[in-house]
Amino acid sequence: MKKIKVAILGATGYTGAELVRMLVRHSYIELSTLTTRQYVGKKFSQVFPSFTGICDIVCTENNDPDSIDADLVFSALPHHESAPIVGELVKSGKKVIDLSADFRIKSENTYKKWYGDHPCFDLVGEAVYGLPEIYREEIVKANLIANPGCYPTSVLLPLYPLIKEGIIDLNRIIVDSKSGVSGAGRGLSLKTHFCEVYGGFKAYNVTVHRHQPEIAEQASFFAKSPVDIIFTPHLLPIKRGILSTIYVNMKGNFEEKEIYNIYKQYYSKERFIRIFEEDLPTIESVVGSNFCDIGFKVEKNTKTIIIISTIDNLIKGASGQAIQNMNIMFGFPEESSLENIPLFP
Ligand SMILES: NC(=O)c1ccc[n+]([C@@H]2O[C@H](COP(=O)([O-])OP(=O)(O)OC[C@H]3O[C@@H](n4cnc5c(N)ncnc54)[C@H](OP(=O)(O)O)[C@@H]3O)[C@@H](O)[C@H]2O)c1
Missing domain, CATH: 3.40.50.720 (NAD(P)-binding Rossmann-like Domain)
Structure with missing residues (x-):
């Protein structure tokens, strides 16, 4: 070729x-x-x-x-x-x-x-929104890809199957995300200064982060009706990685096995999405790779699914996803250049 x-x-x-x-x-x-x-x-x-x-x-x-x-x-x-x-x-x-x-x-x-x-x-x-697992057919034909934001990638991939199956309440989805400092880019700023970050942990841009409207708009496209998202980002004192905790209310009583089966139905053929049945994902298990890891627990008393998803913000949250999009657009094997195994330890 x-x-x-x-x-x-x-x-x-x-x-x-x-x-x-x-x-x-x-x-x-x-x-x-x-x-x-x-x-x-x-x-x-x-x-x-x-x-x-x-x-x-x-x-x-x-x-x-x-x-x-x-x-x-x-x-x-x-x-x-x-x-x-x-x-x-x-x-x-x-x-x-x-x-x-x-x-x-x-x-x-x-x-x-x-x-x-x-x-x-x-x-x-x-422009095609470049989430390959959801918009692959459109990406094949696209001339312009809008590569998704890092937080939105970590939130939309786990939400998609649950929204499509119609099993969750769309009026109140709570997302609590934590990112490493590279998410803010390489430019110098007091907020990302070593002494301001190392050894601490804080929420930022509460109610005013620009990824909230991106997540809400895409989730609404999935649902074909408005979806309300409450999104709070936090800054972790690490270089890379995002962990999002997502709280959704179920419209009925579903067992964990049923939720797991829904995820497998949507993502079992996806090379870069790993669904966890028992364990919960960690940041250190994805850093250095193009994986999005998804795990969850069902809290029966409150009919809540608590979903945990992790990505490397610079890879599946940015450059890896961009390369995945390029591979699809040009007919290259989708995993080309993306087969890195996570770095841990
Ligand atoms: N960091 C992430 O995790 C992440 C994830 C998803 C999407 N994104 C998005 O990806 C883009 C790049 O992010 P990044 O984290 O790589 O940012 P970055 O580390 O700050 O790098 C920005 C790049 O753009 C250049 N640049 C900055 N200001 C410029 C200007 N006014 N005119 C021309 N060039 C300029 C910089 O050049 P110099 O090196 O010469 O300064 C640098 O090469 C951003 O739009 C960001 O929102 C970032």
């Missing part, structure tokens, strides 16, 4: 570097362009010495859509920075996978409320 050329915009951030790490060993692609803002003219291996002898491509500032030589572009730029460039790239006929939030929200009012004005909202309609 002829190799395709791939460019990564924002390659010197955490998700960009993670794309490089996984793509350098991909059999069907060749990296053509890596862009940066601060490290123009430096080899990628000078920015990240762990890549010495592995990726010595010189980083450029070239975010100019006309001169990017690639069949596929990953944009790992911040939201608002991404949309104008991605818009031009798509209009010039290139396929794009955007890791930012710019093309994820389908409602213009919702986007505006949470993110402000959008430079090319006309393209949002053609």
